[in-house]
Ligand SMILES: Nc1ncnc2c1ncn2[C@@H]1O[C@H](COP(=O)(O)OP(=O)(O)O)[C@@H](O)[C@H]1O
């Protein structure tokens with residue numbers, strides 16, 4: 256059974272058609288890369304799956320059942336980490352475990368420590384965000400999401416707010432989670448990363464799926480013309496930057 260199923264999902268705001276009927280089935284352990292131009296609906300799709308944005312029609316099923324927003328089955332990591340500045344990394348990760356999951360303090364702290372270990376931040380557990388680099392702060396945010404033990408993890412441009420040197424450590428963490436079998440949807444403009452990570456890549460444009468294909472196909476010579484056009488612009492920019 257698919258761990259996540261999105262069917263005929265539509266989102267409208269006033270007259271604007273934001274998502275025009277999205278279908279996607281995700282099998283356990285899959286990493287789905289989502290690419291497409293700015294404004295194509297990538298964030299909206301993740302937000303609708305997470306129950307953060309209302310939809311006008313369609314379904315989101317988790318393991319065959321209607322998703323319940325806020326039950327923790329779907330976890331989301333945003334571009335902006337949103338950590339509490341007055342709390343340590345451990346306290347940031349443990350907060351929802353105490354408040355939402357109602358875990359006793361000791362148990363919540365132990366789970367927080369374990370989640371921080373998974374992102375390589377055991378040594379920084381007692382530090383507040385101001386004492387951490389941007390990459391480390393994003394890893395704390397990932398640990399905070401992991402600690403809730405979601406069935407599916409959603410990443411919305413998790414490195415877009417980071418300097419290039421700090422991007423690598425965050426991409427490495429996401430890659431390790433995928434290798435460990437975490438089911439995830441990842442929106443990113445880091446094309447090399449998406450190509451290496453994804454079991455399948457989805458290309459969105461104007462709120463519609465243009466193509467879903469394994470990376471070899473999506474980044475190969477037989478991709479849809481719209482996809483090739485988008486990737487050519489991207490590659491031209493990288494070539495210029497390296498030139
Ligand atoms: N709350 C909203 N109200 C009106 N328009 C929105 C809202 N959220 C997103 N949009 C519009 O929906 C389209 C898709 O946005 P978004 O999902 O953020 O795209 P992406 O993440 O691919 O850049 C854009 O045209 C954006 O302006």
Ligand SMILES: [Mg+2]
Nearest residue numbers: 297298299412
């Ligand atoms: Mg976006």
